[in-house]
Amino acid sequence: MYQAKSVQVTVRGKAILADVDLRLALGRVVAVVGANGAGKSTLLKVMAGERKPTGGEILLDERPLPSWPVAALARRRAVLPQLVEIVFPFLAAEVVSLSLPPHVDRKSGEALVRRALAAVEMEDFADRIYGTLSGGEKQRVQLARVLAQAWTGEDTYLLLDEPTASLDLAHQLLILRLARTHAESGGGVMLVLHDLNLASMVADEILALKNGSRIAAGPPSAIITNDLIAALYGVRGEVRGVPDGPFILPQTVRMPADGGVWTT
Amino acid sequence: MTTAVARATATHARPVGRGAIVLAGAGTLLVLAILGSLAIGPVVISPADVLRILVDGAAGARPTTGTAMRDAIVVLDIRLPRTVLAVLVGSTLAVAGAILQGVFRNPLADPGIVGVSTGAAFAAVCWIVFGYAAAAHLPTFVAAAGLPLSAFLGSLVTIVMLYRLATREGKTPVAMLLFAGIALGALAAAGTGLVIFVASDQQLREFMFWTLGSVGGANWTKVALVLPFVLILLAGSVSLRRGLDALALGEAEAFHIGFDVQWLKRVAIVLVAAGVGAAVAVAGVVGFVGLVVPHLLRLSAGPMHGRLMIGCALLGGALMTASDIFARTIASPAELPIGVVTAIIGAPYFLFLIHRNRAALGG
Numbered sequence: 001m002y003q004a005k006s007v008q009v010t011v012r013g014k015a016i017l018a019d020v021d022l023r024l025a026l027g028r029v030v031a032v033v034g035a036n037g038a039g040k041s042t043l044l045k046v047m048a049g050e051r052k053p054t055g056g057e058i059l060l061d062e063r064p065l066p067s068w069p070v071a072a073l074a075r076r077r078a079v080l081p082q083l084v085e086i087v088f089p090f091l092a093a094e095v096v097s098l099s100l101p102p103h104v105d106r107k108s109g110e111a112l113v114r115r116a117l118a119a120v121e122m123e124d125f126a127d128r129i130y131g132t133l134s135g136g137e138k139q140r141v142q143l144a145r146v147l148a149q150a151w152t153g154e155d156t157y158l159l160l161d162e163p164t165a166s167l168d169l170a171h172q173l174l175i176l177r178l179a180r181t182h183a184e185s186g187g188g189v190m191l192v193l194h195d196l197n198l199a200s201m202v203a204d205e206i207l208a209l210k211n212g213s214r215i216a217a218g219p220p221s222a223i224i225t226n227d228l229i230a231a232l233y234g235v236r237g238e239v240r241g242v243p244d245g246p247f248i249l250p251q252t253v254r255m256p257a258d259g260g261v262w263t264t
Numbered sequence: 265m266t267t268a269v270a271r272a273t274a275t276h277a278r279p280v281g282r283g284a285i286v287l288a289g290a291g292t293l294l295v296l297a298i299l300g301s302l303a304i305g306p307v308v309i310s311p312a313d314v315l316r317i318l319v320d321g322a323a324g325a326r327p328t329t330g331t332a333m334r335d336a337i338v339v340l341d342i343r344l345p346r347t348v349l350a351v352l353v354g355s356t357l358a359v360a361g362a363i364l365q366g367v368f369r370n371p372l373a374d375p376g377i378v379g380v381s382t383g384a385a386f387a388a389v390c391w392i393v394f395g396y397a398a399a400a401h402l403p404t405f406v407a408a409a410g411l412p413l414s415a416f417l418g419s420l421v422t423i424v425m426l427y428r429l430a431t432r433e434g435k436t437p438v439a440m441l442l443f444a445g446i447a448l449g450a451l452a453a454a455g456t457g458l459v460i461f462v463a464s465d466q467q468l469r470e471f472m473f474w475t476l477g478s479v480g481g482a483n484w485t486k487v488a489l490v491l492p493f494v495l496i497l498l499a500g501s502v503s504l505r506r507g508l509d510a511l512a513l514g515e516a517e518a519f520h521i522g523f524d525v526q527w528l529k530r531v532a533i534v535l536v537a538a539g540v541g542a543a544v545a546v547a548g549v550v551g552f553v554g555l556v557v558p559h560l561l562r563l564s565a566g567p568m569h570g571r572l573m574i575g576c577a578l579l580g581g582a583l584m585t586a587s588d589i590f591a592r593t594i595a596s597p598a599e600l601p602i603g604v605v606t607a608i609i610g611a612p613y614f615l616f617l618i619h620r621n622r623a624a625l626g627g
Contacts, residue, residue, distance in 0.1 A: 050516045074522025081517060087369055088512050088567035091278055098509050099521050132276045149521065 001025055001061065002047070002077070002157050002188055008055030009042055009212075016042045017212045019056070022190070026155055029179055029189040031203035033196055035233055039212040040192040041082065044161050047190060048079045060157075075101065075153035078146040080160040084138065086130050092141045093117065093126040099149035112151060116144035119178060121171070135166040143175065150187060157188040164198060176202040200224055200245045208232055220245050278566055286565035290578035294351070297585035301347040302339050304589055306596060309335050318344075346482035347585060350602075352494050353479060353547045354584020358576035359501050360539040361554020362561075364423070366508035366569060367532045368436045371559055372617060374610075375540045376551030378426055378445025380419045382452040384537075384544035385474040387418025389456050393463040412489055416541030422448055423533050434515035434525075438621060476603030477548035479588055486546045493542030498577060500535040504528065505569035512567065550603045552610020553580055559617065583609075 004022040008015065017039045024030050024047075032040045045051040047058055049065045058065040060076060068076075078099070086095065096113045104112065117123045120140040125133065130141060143163060150156040160179065164172040172195075179189045179202055193199045199206055200220035208216040208228060215231055216223040224246040229237045237248045302314045309317075317339045320326065326340075327333045357375065364373045364380070375381045391414035399407040406413065429444040430436050453475065460471050472478075507528040510518035515525045543550070561575040587605040594600055 045516075048516075048520060050519060070519065070524050071522040074520065077520075079517075079520040081514070081520075084513055084517060086512050087371060088562055089278070090512065090567050094566065094568055095513070098513060101522065102506065127279070128277050 001059070002190075003059045004043065004047060004056065005059060006056040007043070007046055007053045007058065009039070009046060009051070010054045015212050017046070017053070020207075020209070020212070020214055022047070022207055024157060024188045024190050026157075026186055026188045027183055028204045029183045029191070029202055030205045030207060031199035032190065032192045032207045032209060033194070033199050033232070034209035037211075038209040038232075040209055041161055042212075043209070044079075044159050044190065044192055048077065048159050049073060050079070071101075074149065076155065077157040077159060078149040078153070080143055080146045080158070080163055082161045082165065083135070084142050089129045089131060091127050092122060092130055092133065092144075095130050095141055096145045096148050099145045099152075101149075101152055104152055112148050113144075116148040116151070117141070119147055120144045121174065136168065136171065139163070139166055140171065143178070147178070147182075150182065155186065156182075157190065158182055160189065160191040162192050162194065164193065164195065172198060196224060196229070197247055200247070224248075283565040283568075283571045286561065287571065287575055287578065290561075290575050290582065293582040294578045294585070297582040297589070298347055298351065301350065301585045301589050302343045304593060305338070305343065307335070307338050309339060314339055345484050345487055346479055346588070348487050349482040349490070349546060350479045350585045350588045351581035352487065352490055353543045353550065354553055354580040354582070354587075355577040356490075356494050356497055356539040356543045356580070357550060357553040357584070358557035358580025359497055359573055360536045360543075362558035362569070362572055362576045363501060363504065363508065363532050364536050364554070365558060366504075366511055367529055367536075368427075368431070368441055369512060369514075370436055370438055370441055371562070372438060372555070372614075372621070373441060373445075374552060374555035374614075375419070375536070376549060376553075377449075377555060377614065378441060379447075379449030379452060380422045380426070380445075380536070380540050381544050381549040381551070382449040382456070383422030384415040384419035384541045385549050386452040386455045386459070387421075387541075388415040388545050389459045389474055390414065390418075393459050409489065412493055412542045412545040414541075415545040416493070416538050418452075419540040419544070420534065420537035422452065423537055427533070472601055473548045475549055476601030477550035477606075478591075478599065478602055479547050479584075480592070480599055482546075490542040490546050493538045497535050497539035497542075498573075500531065501573040502570070504532055504535070505573060508532070508569040509567075548601075548603070550584070550606055552606045552614065553583055555617075556610050556613050557583055559613075 002024040004020060006019045006021060007017055008019060009017040020043060022030065032043060034040050042051065046053050049058065060068060093113050096116050097109060100109045100112065114123065117126055120143050122137065122140050122144060125137060130138065133141065146158060150158055158179065163175045167175065176198060179191060183189050203220060205218060206220050206223055207214060208223065210232055216228050224239055226236065226239055229235060229248060239246045239248050241247065299311050299314060303309050303311050313335060317336050321336065321340045326336050361374050364375060365371055388411055391410050395410050395414060399410060426444055426448060430440040456474055457471065507523050510521045510523050511528065518525050557576050557580045558572065561572055561579060565571050565575050587602050591600040591602045591605045
């Protein structure tokens, strides 16, 4: 169990996160949604241990995160940041290999790197220089690196910050499938997503944040409502059902005549 | 912005297995440079004779008559210490440059350009002028190693100041690094000039040595003085390689992978300071070796630090030794400061890098 307990982050008197709880179990996918600046990425950074909360705590297996040695923590959770730029001319395969722990020997390391690149459909880019790849290609190489790290650990949690940003539709779906696969093979996944439809497709549970506070949490079918969409984005969309869960079509939203909320 | 840096300094792909070829090439160049340095000079000695003298000398046998004796003295007593010192200083500067660039995640961070060597020189000059007086009151080890130790402290203080000035939240903009480095370097150079001007100390070498460097005064004592620092740097650089690789992704990412980033940076900075301090203490300020060598190797052998460090040690030694051959023969019997030679090679290369990185520099 990977848990955030009444986490607060306050910067110069302004609350970025206020009293947020999150429970991430092995075998589960939790999506964090919200408008820009809602505190989603901050929550992920706090969960990763990269940023210290000003209140509350993060527990991994009931143990506070700061008491975990850095290397031991790396065997239990892997983190995909939003955008990673590298100034030195590393090859894509070398970037993936950076996450491998020292005990992995050269041969199995190379096999892991190949497998991870294949998982994100980047195997043909293994000997390309990372800096010359497009944004979406870089994102997939980074995901391969995160997968390689997770595969060498045990009972690992993936923390993915907007993993579908800058990807085309086919690759967005590929990423969601990888997240599901990780959960189904016994890991846990937390993703930050912008797209409610993608979130409801992949997640067992959705945590909706607004201005740093939780405004809804639960299974997608229970919490995605017209009211939630209006509260989150100031947009009045209409939620419809498809066999797998709730679905909204932003294209059905109409521009308000009076400067009020958008309506369908 | 940083994408432009990566794009500009790289072709689109690198063939697998090229790293080993590049390292073998660098090793060959080092051997050739050492042989050349022992063979070339006012008295030219054939490489075969040089090898024979080295083998005999290692066995303790020295000719006692004629030109054979003269050649043995030239090779073993005059050229060998100078060559060894040049190799050590060159390796050190190149490896220190590679580490500094890894910490700042910036290919333009050369110890000479960003003022670290100048800071070391300032501290070394201060030790020569003020420290000898205090040496009598200090423990023997500190007094004996006072020069490299103070140069070490000088470069350490400069790197820490540079880091504080140029780095915000783990990111170092290229322009901030260069501007802060120029300012710190100018300050240290002014201090050096002032101390030398005020001092009338007989032991103080001329200003040229501290600004443009030389391995001309080489002897085995100097070699013994820098050797511990150099060995610490080389051993440390190997142990840092995985951490520096991870750091290339960013500080947060290195932490995610399992590295203690603060510890890593501290160790790296102390190692760089030790290496640069020792190099400056015996050879003065020699620029651009720490810029050109790592950069060429990253392009040819790749940026993974394990290979890069070995390559830097080999090619840095080769470049410094070759530069010294040039410096002492081009205007013989006069000697050119070696920093002039490395600058003639390095400064255009630096301009070329700046030109390619102009997007990142806002140009």
